[in-house]
Amino acid sequence: MAKKKVKRVDLIFKGCDCNKVLTDALKMPKEEIIQMLLDSELKGRGGAGFPTGLKWKMAAAEKGNRKYIICNADEGEPGTFKDREILDQIPLKVLGGMALAAYVTGAREGFIYLRHEYRFLIPKLEKTLETFHQWMEDFELDFTVKLFIGGGAYICGEETALIESMEGKRGEPRNKPPYPTHDGYLGKPTVVNNVETLVYSMMVMHIGSGEFKTMGVKGSSGSKLFSISGDTPKAGIHELELGMSLDDFVKEFGDGNTKSVQVGGASGFCVPRNRFKEVHVGYEDGLKGYSIPTGGSMMLFNSSRSMYNVLHNYLVFFEEESCGQCTPCRVGCQQLLKGVEAVKYGEKSHKYLDDLLHLAATMKLTAKCGLGQSVANSFSSIVENFREEMIY
């Protein structure tokens, strides 16, 4: 597999005639749109990486005339800010993606679940909705979209917690299966897509699946928005092809003194300098070596940073954001936080870190949802690679 260097792309924010893309797409048979998405190998850009075409296909195959399309704009992963920028700059492309999903699945209602922290976008989005609803009338597509404002809870970015929250409940994740495409909002088939994924579905219609696949590498096709922050002279949002090595990434975005990169936010992995060459950014299949999928959060740390402080910050975050529903996550997050503090302040032996690693591994196996399962990602990758910083 040929390794890609960092390759900049200008697709997602580039001007394109959304109305025309929709006009053409809505003339196509539904199956053809699904096939185009499947051919493009577009995967969910929120972080989990589920094939978008397959998700739509599953929802389309469900019987019944009430289905929902939900745009997940509950962007809460530390270090991620690309959805805010998309909603601010190109909201019509997002809505266009929702219209495609509605057409394909037969849904007539949609929601943008906007995180509370992005309330300042409401006036702009409402204005865009007016234009969009006019388009829907012109296209004779019976589809309306409403805004639903979150209450401020990281866990609601998890699709079933998001749905619970929309149903007037605490945002506690459900057991899966059943998946939302079968039993989602109000028990009806529901497609929940990340903001960026919806835009890329429009881009696939715009440039075609073949062209889309020329970007990225096998299994991780296309481009993606990266939210880059921390110790970098180039903080901001950058659209890059998938599949690059972390080494190339750091050469492009580092400050010359990069000690580690946190790929995928607090729930992602910390990669130390000596592994930059072997780690790639993309979905698991198709890449040689070790690859990390990501919602796009890339945080760079240089030698002046204490990895203990970084981990401590993440653990405080998880301890607060755990929904508390299942014991491994609720108690586990508290104990990991207390544990690293105890080791740091000499109240526990450094060997206690091994017990904590064991606890993190248990959480990964037993926690109910992605939050509890992914605490171990950052915890283990930081403790294992920077053990001395946890102690001294």
Place this chain on the structure above:
Amino acid sequence: MQKRESAIKAAVQKHGKERKNLLPILQEVKQIKNYLSRSDVAEIGVEMGLALAHVYGVASFYHFIDLEERGQNIIWVCKTISCSMKGSNDIVMTLKERLKIKLGETTSDGKFSLLETNCIGWCHKGPAMLINDEPYTDLTPEKVIQIIDDYYTNN
């Protein structure tokens, strides 16, 4: 009190009594005084025909539905790592000094409450904070003092 009860009735009427409308109703009622009192929570439960435990359970789950009395404006300073690395602690310290309150407190004139929050999505422009819905980015101690002074002058 009378006014408050009618506001709750109006919100429930506007959105509808089904449970799926609970979050928008809580948000709308919260908007009036910037927090929800216990009696508001109970009243919403009665109006919607939902158990008090359920309504309280939901209200207490979400960070931005405050169940404690707050000031007219709420400042939320981001404390997550990227902002922290860019000096969010200095911002909090400056605000504490300027407003003469600790974290979680409200100024004696009821104008501001000072709180911290998790990532608000401005990591490339940290330190960042929200005052009510409005984001402020690339903060410096001088800049936050100016922002607060402007609030006192303009509002």
